[in-house]
Amino acid sequence: MHTILYLFPERLQQILVNSYTASLIGVEEIRIRIGRPVQIETYSGTEDLDYIPSHNDRQYVAEKISQHSFYSLEEEMRKGYVTIEGGHRVGIAGKVTLEEGKVKAIQSISSFAIRKATQQIGCADPFMDELWDPESKRWMHCLLFGPPKSGKTTLLRDFARYISIHHPGTENRSKKVSIVDERSEIAACHNGVPQLTFGTKVDVLDRCPKLEGMSMMIRSMSPEVMIVDEIGHERDIDAIIDAMYTGVTMIMTAHASSIAELQKRSLMDKLLKNEINHYICCSQNGYTLYRDNREVAVSERIR
Amino acid sequence: MTIHWIGALLFITGSSLEGFRRSNQLQKRQLALIEFAQALTWMQNEIVKRQTPILEIIQTQIQRKGEVGELFGFFQDQLTMNQSLLKEAWTKAVLAYKPTSNLSVEDLEWITRVGDAVQPYDRQSIEKELSFIIDMLRSRHQEARNLALQMGKVYKALGVMGGILIVLLLS
Numbered sequence: 087m088h089t090i091l092y093l094f095p096e097r098l099q100q101i102l103v104n105s106y107t108a109s110l111i112g113v114e115e116i117r118i119r120i121g122r123p124v125q126i127e128t129y130s131g132t133e134d135l136d137y138i139p140s141h142n143d144r145q146y147v148a149e150k151i152s153q154h155s156f157y158s159l160e161e162e163m164r165k166g167y168v169t170i171e172g173g174h175r176v177g178i179a180g181k182v183t184l185e186e187g188k189v190k191a192i193q194s195i196s197s198f199a200i201r202k203a204t205q206q207i208g209c210a211d212p213f214m215d216e217l218w219d220p221e222s223k224r225w226m227h228c229l230l231f232g233p234p235k236s237g238k239t240t241l242l243r244d245f246a247r248y249i250s251i252h253h254p255g256t257e258n259r260s261k262k263v264s265i266v267d268e269r270s271e272i273a274a275c276h277n278g279v280p281q282l283t284f285g286t287k288v289d290v291l292d293r294c295p296k297l298e299g300m301s302m303m304i305r306s307m308s309p310e311v312m313i314v315d316e317i318g319h320e321r322d323i324d325a326i327i328d329a330m331y332t333g334v335t336m337i338m339t340a341h342a343s344s345i346a347e348l349q350k351r352s353l354m355d356k357l358l359k360n361e362i363n364h365y366i367c368c369s370q371n372g373y374t375l376y377r378d379n380r381e382v383a384v385s386e387r388i389r
Numbered sequence: 390m391t392i393h394w395i396g397a398l399l400f401i402t403g404s405s406l407e408g409f410r411r412s413n414q415l416q417k418r419q420l421a422l423i424e425f426a427q428a429l430t431w432m433q434n435e436i437v438k439r440q441t442p443i444l445e446i447i448q449t450q451i452q453r454k455g456e457v458g459e460l461f462g463f464f465q466d467q468l469t470m471n472q473s474l475l476k477e478a479w480t481k482a483v484l485a486y487k488p489t490s491n492l493s494v495e496d497l498e499w500i501t502r503v504g505d506a507v508q509p510y511d512r513q514s515i516e517k518e519l520s521f522i523i524d525m526l527r528s529r530h531q532e533a534r535n536l537a538l539q540m541g542k543v544y545k546a547l548g549v550m551g552g553i554l555i556v557l558l559l560s
Contacts, residue, residue: 145474154468154475155442156510163510191510 089172090116090200093150098124098137105135110202114235118198120144148195151176163191172281173203173274201235203274205282209237210244212385213375217364218259225249225261225311225335227361231342232368237387238339239315241366241373243272243282245337246313250285261335264309265290266299272315297325304332311335323353330361345379397560401552408548412541417491419533421456425492425500426526428457433519437512443475444468460486460500479504499525 088110091099106113106126115127120141123134139147151168152159162168168176177199183190217226228245230238250263267273267290273280275292289307291299296314303309312334317326318341326336342348345365349355358365367374375383428450435441447468450461463485467478483501490497499522506518 149474153442153444154478155436155440155444156508157436157512157515158440158442160440160511193510 093147095143095146101137116200120196164189169270171276173271175201206240210248213383216383227336229362229365230339233343236368238368239271242339247284249311250287261310262287263311264303264307265313266296267292300325300329314338320353323357397556400555404552405548408544412544414491415537415541419537421491422530422533424457426523429523437516476504
């Protein structure tokens with residue numbers, strides 16, 4: 087049975103298994119709102135289930151997410167989402183309590199958005215030849231961007247997998263990969279051990295803020311390639327530029343629906359103009375790799 | 390005549406044993422109270438300082454011998470096998486543990502409140518609630534200790550003397 091199903095009361099589990107099998111085939115996201123029908127987002131659309139969650143169900147789901155320990159998720163609750171075993175992200179909404187003007191916690195949870203994490207092994211393969219520099223025998227920096235749910239993290243995860251495994255018959259493309267996984271989404275670590283498929287050369291810093299994580303990794307793990315998710319703040323970009331100057335190849339994602347949107351962010355423009363020649367536009371339909379603003383490779387999204 | 394002696398001996402033994410049992414129960418109660426206070430203090434530190442999940446806390450508490458281990462064993466069963474929610478699981482565990490417990494009904498009411506205490510999202514509230522319960526258990530332990538010192542010997546003496554009195558009255 088899929089790990090997500092364990093979060094739900096028995097009746098809802100049965101409804102989901104009947105409609106989508108125990109592996110939740112085709113499901114992208116499950117939305118639970120108290121007093122409203124459970125909503126399932128699939129690749130083909132949205133469906134309302136014949137199940138209206140009660141306050142008891144809310145309590146049940148909240149306890150299952152936190153393994154009966156709400157207090158252990160204090161920091162995550164403040165950010166509004168929790169990553170559970172398997173790398174699935176659970177977004178939370180409800181009544182927020184403030185302390186000195188800052189969010190202290192979300193109490194009286196009213197909605198959960200459970201997004202299923204997927205691993206598409208091989209989805210990065212079409213781009214790997216383009217991102218390899220045979221002269222310097224190094225991977226080139228790359229930025230993946232797209233709107234939410236466009237498959238950025240899925241592709242990023244596959245980059246980490248591809249680069250960290252040995253490929254017989256090719257020149258030595260296998261490199262030491264360090265993943266700074268702020269939200270446990272890329273490697274889906276459980277007790278610090280990645281749950282998804284990677285090569286032998288992967289080191290993961292789980293639940294660590296990007297800024298500290300990148301410098302920790304550079305100092306301690308001597309990475310050749312560094313993977314980070316969802317950059318955006320100016321200080322993130324500063325840290326990434328610093329990391330690039332240490333000789334580490336950076337592969338990262340950012341939220342944006344177009345390059346123009348991305349360039350509106352301060353410092354991002356500098357990063358794109360001076361440091362990054364390759365970027366991949368992610369969308370519901372697929373991925374497009376650009377080099378110096380020219381399209382060089384396209385891949386359809388695997389479902 | 391021998392039968393009479395045997396009967397008298399049985400009365401005295403039975404009554405003495407009851408006296409010793411009651412005295413022993415007072416002793417066990419105060420021991421159980423201090424064990425619970427210590428276990429909850431450890432649990433409070435784990436929650437507040439390390440954010441240790443409740444299932445890991447249970448695993449450690451189960452290793453304790455005596456009544457604490459027994460109660461946490463029931464708690465684990467309720468959470469994992471019966472899929473109960475935290476508060477409900479704790480309440481059911483206390484109920485399952487009650488028949489074999491040496492604690493008084495009031496002591497058990499305080500123990501039951503632990504289920505509510507570990508529910509909140511913020512650790513400050515948990516710390517306050519658990520501190521309150523631990524303080525109460527420590528103060529109840531002090532009372533139980535005094536009671537055991539005062540009444541322990543009284544129960545033992547009453548048991549023996551009561552048996553002899555019954556024999557004398559019947560003879």
